[in-house]
Amino acid sequence: MKYIKKTKLLDPIIQQFQQHTGVWDNLKNHLKNSVKDILKEEQSYLCAYCEDELPEGENKNGISLSHIEHIYPRSTYQDKSYHYNNIVMSCGGDRIDGTKLDHCGKHKKNYDPAYGFISPLDPHCAKNFTYSLTGEIRSDPSNQKAWASINKLNLNDKKLKDKRKEVIKIYTDIDNITENDALILLERLPKDTAFYSTIIYILKKHMIKAHH
Numbered sequence: 001m002k003y004i005k006k007t008k009l010l011d012p013i014i015q016q017f018q019q020h021t022g023v024w025d026n027l028k029n030h031l032k033n034s035v036k037d038i039l040k041e042e043q044s045y046l047c048a049y050c051e052d053e054l055p056e057g058e059n060k061n062g063i064s065l066s067h068i069e070h071i072y073p074r075s076t077y078q079d080k081s082y083h084y085n086n087i088v089m090s091c092g093g094d095r096i097d098g099t100k101l102d103h104c105g106k107h108k109k110n111y112d113p114a115y116g117f118i119s120p121l122d123p124h125c126a127k128n129f130t131y132s133l134t135g136e137i138r139s140d141p142s143n144q145k146a147w148a149s150i151n152k153l154n155l156n157d158k159k160l161k162d163k164r165k166e167v168i169k170i171y172t173d174i175d176n177i178t179e180n181d182a183l184i185l186l187e188r189l190p191k192d193t194a195f196y197s198t199i200i201y202i203l204k205k206h207m208i209k210a211h212h
């Protein structure tokens, strides 16, 4: 999970959004889409939870492939429906081919983070998670909030795990990498790289710390 810094509070679109009241479904599409664009940019076009690239557009059934996700669900926290600090972009309910996607916001549904959750708006969120070479996301056995997040977001979904494994392979396959090379890779890794936190973790653990 990668930290998302919220810096657009004073943007006129966000101000307009925050003044909105009433039913979420009545939010005009043009405003919703403008908010989505702002959120996508501040997240470097990655899903707030799984860090895969946010898919663009709609699937063949006309369902958007990404959505505005309320960290505190609208069903329980109506007053937070239009809070800029409660919204992030998550990958959506379906894939482009119409098959169901079952992780991130769609799997979390109305889960209340008050029961334990690591938020991507926490500057230290990434420290709660580790990754195995097989692409699995893990945490310390005693870290209940992290495990709740992994389970409620279904972050060990097979497709996600396979994608992480592929990314890890790219970095662990580099031959004769020096510690300095790994440090440079780490520092220069573009923020919009899919599975950014996984790569940073692998670089630190398997390429830098290994030499000490």
Ligand SMILES: [Zn+2]
Residues within 6 Å of the ligand: 047, 048, 049, 050, 051, 052, 090, 091, 103, 104, 105
């Ligand atoms: Zn996702």
